[in-house]
Amino acid sequence: MHTLEPELRTLHAEGVIDDATAARALVRDRGQVFSLHTELRVTLYAGVLLVMAGVGIVLARHLDRIGPRAIVLAIALVAVACAVPAVRARLAGRALNDAGHYLLLLAVLLGSANLAYAERQFTLLGPWWSWHLLLLAVVHAAIAYAFGSPLVLAASLTALAGWFGVGVTLGDALHFASSTPELGARALACAAVIAGWRYSDRRARPDTRFSDVMDHFAANLAFWGAIAWCREWPWLAAGLPLLASLAYASVLRGLNAGREAFLVYGVGYAAIGLCAAVLPRIHGITMSLGFALIVVCVAAATLWQLRRRLRAPVP
């Protein structure tokens, strides 16, 4: 254990920090107030993860024993029960707490799994099955707006990306071998839709909490799309300038908003895209590795310099 009390007292005695700041810092340093917020979020996320994993197995294994209608009904009831705290909070005009947000996410995910299962069993939409993802995206978005839940919005954006045929996890992004220009075009289109949605939302609701979530989705999808274009000629001719523009915009956004993540996106994706564009055209392993080494060194130096500028006051 260590305590920073002597340093905090020195700062207060020298007049560097005011009474209120010193009191707050000392109370926290001594543990007189201690937040379990992080532990609670981890517990709630683990709960949602485990329940969804269990429900997934139930759907896969117990069809014959229970019957599809009973399964659909049971999961729907559980989903509704999970949404009760959120509905009650909304009716009472209270903001949703962390537990309410996670229960609402569980309700939404159970609803998604139920819909998918029902479609598999009863083929409700027949050949139009792929529209389910768009339907989910719209329904999830409506729920996210109704309850002000960024977690449900993330589920909605994931469903939207799925409708475009794009995965949103890091693993999907790193599958360079399966990245095609068509996939890149779809990722870019999805990013454009999310960016448009973000600006409309911002304009309609200046105090929105959703901009951050949409920014991250749009930035990642746009970069993945641009990198997919960088792998093949003639798409490369458009892919490289697009990648450069996106990197510039991302860095600018990072500097203006004081957001470190966008500096990392801008520099990191630019380095990956440059390597994806150039390395297949270089012959010889030493030359290839040498080029990659130069790119990595330049990226590290650039990121360091940009991060330093982030600390300076932004005009």
Next chain:
Amino acid sequence: MSRWRPTPAEERWIEVVSELATALPRDFMIARTGGWRSTGLLARIALFVLGFVAAALLFGVLGLGDRINLLIAGLIAVLVAEWLTVGRRLHASGIEEGLGVAGFVLIGAWITTLIVPEVEFIGGTPHTLVLIAAAGAAGLRRLNPLVTTCAVLVFVHWSGSTTAAHALDAVIGHGVTTFGLGCALAAIALALGAREFRRPSHDRMLDWLVATLPIATYAKYATWNYFAVELVTVDGPSGRLATSVLLLALGIAMLVAGLRRRRHAPLLGFMGCVACLAVELRLATSLSTETWLVLCGLAALVAGVALDRYLRQPRNGLTSVALNDRDGPLDLLQTAGAALLAQRTAREFPAPQPSFTPGGGRFGGGGASGSY
């Protein structure tokens, strides 16, 4: 004032600055922290990866076939890292950490090439031990808790390959020796955490061990035991009983220490112990996997909801409300986690119809590849 790394006093001021960044004047910060320059968490992670990759690429450029290039690349990486530290006064900024760790590991890898293959050290291979020592030394040099923790975790896993561990395992159950060592180290780290350290980084190194050792060492043991239950035979309840008692004792100690000291690491370690005990329950009973998953998930949700409600008003100084708005990286992780869950759920959707061409790139829904 030290040229090689921040003094304990400078490190403490760096900690104060990170707590009160916006409230302190810039000149004051530079004067007290000795001019050491750091960066934010996300940039640090990215720069660490870039530094590590740069050292690996350097080895590749020098030539993968020649063993001496391990030493040359390692020395160059370590020297560059030291130059960044001494010359540019970088501390905990990622790039010098990545280069330094990769450099030490490359030098360690070169040393392993000098060891005769047949040599054994208390029954285990010494090659891994050399690499562990190299990583541990790099972690201590850089005061980096992630690297020191990784070194300790690999050491605990390596200890399971020694003849002494095999002999003990034959008596008390497979994997129990490694797990017991992990718990013992976690308990030592927990006990040492009660002491007052001048350097905050030493505290963090112990914290990381307390939070990760139980669950990381149990993961290896439980993986083996899972297959033992499912595919082979159970080797008696004694090993399982010993494991459960260890987990219970360690979990209670961590909960008490966490609440008394008001530290997150013991509480996270306690949560890890509870998760391990839940797995033990699954292995010891005939509960189906899905029932176990749903029950555990519901238990976690009920506990979370109840604690959130109970601690909304601070009780005895404990609260469920966030005390600051610096949850940026955690918020990002939470968004990514929600997206991951949603993506897993979407996989329940039916496979594409035969008339549909996967990945066809047509919009209006037809573009969905079905692989999502």
